Amino acid sequence: xxxxxxxxxxxxxxxxxxxxxxxxxxxxxxxxxxxxxxxxxxxxxxxxxxxxxxxxxxxxxxxxxxxxxxxxxxxxxxxxxxxxxxxxxxxxxxxxxxxxxxxxxxxxxxxxxxxxxxxxxxxxxxxxxxxxxxxxxxxxxxxxxxxxxxxxxxxxxxxxxxxxxxxxxxxxxxx
Amino acid sequence: xxxxxxxxxxxxxxxxxxxxxxxxxxxxxxxxxxxxxxxxxxxxxxxxxxxxxxxxxxxxxxxxxxxxxxxxxxxxxxxxxxxxxxxxxxxxxxxxxxxxxxxxxxxxxxxxxxxxxxxxxxxxxxxxxxxxxxxxxxxxxxxxxxxxxxxxxxxxxxxxxxxxxxxxxxxxxxxxxxxxxxxxxxxxxxxxxxxxxxxxxxxxxxxxxxxxxxxxxxxxxxxxxxxxxxxxxxxxxxxxxxxxxxxxxxxxxxxxxxxxxxxx
Numbered sequence: 001x002x003x004x005x006x007x008x009x010x011x012x013x014x015x016x017x018x019x020x021x022x023x024x025x026x027x028x029x030x031x032x033x034x035x036x037x038x039x040x041x042x043x044x045x046x047x048x049x050x051x052x053x054x055x056x057x058x059x060x061x062x063x064x065x066x067x068x069x070x071x072x073x074x075x076x077x078x079x080x081x082x083x084x085x086x087x088x089x090x091x092x093x094x095x096x097x098x099x100x101x102x103x104x105x106x107x108x109x110x111x112x113x114x115x116x117x118x119x120x121x122x123x124x125x126x127x128x129x130x131x132x133x134x135x136x137x138x139x140x141x142x143x144x145x146x147x148x149x150x151x152x153x154x155x156x157x158x159x160x161x162x163x164x165x166x167x168x169x170x171x172x173x174x175x
Numbered sequence: 176x177x178x179x180x181x182x183x184x185x186x187x188x189x190x191x192x193x194x195x196x197x198x199x200x201x202x203x204x205x206x207x208x209x210x211x212x213x214x215x216x217x218x219x220x221x222x223x224x225x226x227x228x229x230x231x232x233x234x235x236x237x238x239x240x241x242x243x244x245x246x247x248x249x250x251x252x253x254x255x256x257x258x259x260x261x262x263x264x265x266x267x268x269x270x271x272x273x274x275x276x277x278x279x280x281x282x283x284x285x286x287x288x289x290x291x292x293x294x295x296x297x298x299x300x301x302x303x304x305x306x307x308x309x310x311x312x313x314x315x316x317x318x319x320x321x322x323x324x325x326x327x328x329x330x331x332x333x334x335x336x337x338x339x340x341x342x343x344x345x346x347x348x349x350x351x352x353x354x355x356x357x358x359x360x361x362x363x364x365x366x367x368x369x370x371x372x373x374x375x376x377x378x379x380x381x382x383x384x385x386x387x388x389x390x391x392x393x394x395x396x397x398x399x400x401x402x403x404x405x406x407x408x409x410x411x412x413x414x415x416x417x418x419x420x421x422x423x424x425x426x427x428x429x430x431x432x433x434x435x436x437x438x439x
Contacts, residue, residue, distance in 0.1 A: 066316060067237025096241070097312035099319055128322060149223035150327050151230040159223065175319050 044104025060095035127174035202242030203270035209235035261431035272411035301377030336397025
């Protein structure tokens with residue numbers, strides 16, 4: 001595993017203990033069940049790994065969408081990964097605030113999405129202002145693309161088609 | 176129940192009972208609307224809209240789960256989200272009457288969605304500053320999804336209204352028939368007032384003003400006309416519903432009522 005993959009630690013500036021580092025590395029290998037090229041760290045949903053004053057190791061995960069059916073699968077996969085690596089006493093917590101944004105998908109995550117054929121998300125604030133950044137076709141790189149539907153096969157994706165190569169593709173929603 | 180027991184008690188208990196009912200109103204509106212939208216799956220006019228409505232339903236049910244879980248904790252008598260969703264009868268549901276109205280044609284579904292999306296935008300936006308931090312966190316999460324929903328529903332409202340003569344007539348018909356249920360959205364009762372006094376929920380009057388401005392602007396873009404105010408006798412948020420809710424619950428609750436505790 002490349003060290004850069006682990007630089008997405010949310011609590012930046014806080015020195016990590018060996019156990020915390022190990023858990024981050026562990027979680028960087030837990031795949032998202034719906035887009036398995038992404039790990040849950042790439043997705044930006046692991047919010048913290050920290051040893052609290054009570055001595056317990058707390059791991060915080062936030063849901064992408066409130067109704068995302070993958071949330072339960074992610075929780076059990078994370079639990080299993082922690083248990084198998086000897087962190088059975090780590091506390092797995094749901095962290096709701098601040099709410100997840102697609103801006104938290106890491107640069108590595110974005111590169112993996114594009115290589116997988118899913119156009120990565122643009123700036124969420126721009127999309128909210130109804131001035132979204134152009135969406136690049138993950139197949140041919142053209143910026144001349146058209147939105148077919150604001151929704152797609154999973155809660156996190158919208159449906160697009162490329163006007164240059166005519167291929168349909170998914171775009172990771174900006175939220 | 177004796178008159179004495181029903182009288183409002185002072186202190187935290189009265190507040191937490193009001194909070195329980197307030198959170199249920201939000202939860203039930205999302206749950207019932209989500210269930211309605213689910214009825215479109217496989218029947219929507221186009222595949223993209225089928226997916227769109229199903230995605231809206233998924234978000235709404237997700238929001239309902241967070242809110243029902245919180246309501247169950249406030250109540251503190253051992254019920255959970257499933258018990259609240261599947262084992263309550265219609266008069267115990269506190270959703271807005273608008274949410275339970277049948278799907279009708281696509282225009283009815285879009286107009287109902289747009290009216291509630293615009294309402295949820297105002298309510299959730301205000302709730303992000305709630306003195307109740309749990310409610311504020313849920314609202315901040317739901318707000319992001321609601322903005323996306325509103326973009327979808329207001330976009331369709333304009334396309335239908337400013338579309339063909341047929342789509343315009345159907346959209347106007349939907350606005351006319353659903354408008355009478357909007358009075359309830361911003362008519363405060365003692366629970367709304369208690370929540371506002373405790374800085375938990377917004378003053379409905381201010382939210383109503385913003386809602387009307389937004390709705391009027393959308394209607395203008397859609398070349399549709401706002402109907403005159405129409406008082407109506409139902410108040411879903413007080414548990415008094417149209418006959419449609421019972422049928423919806425019959426379908427939604429059938430499995431858990433027939434096979435209590437059944438799970439996948």
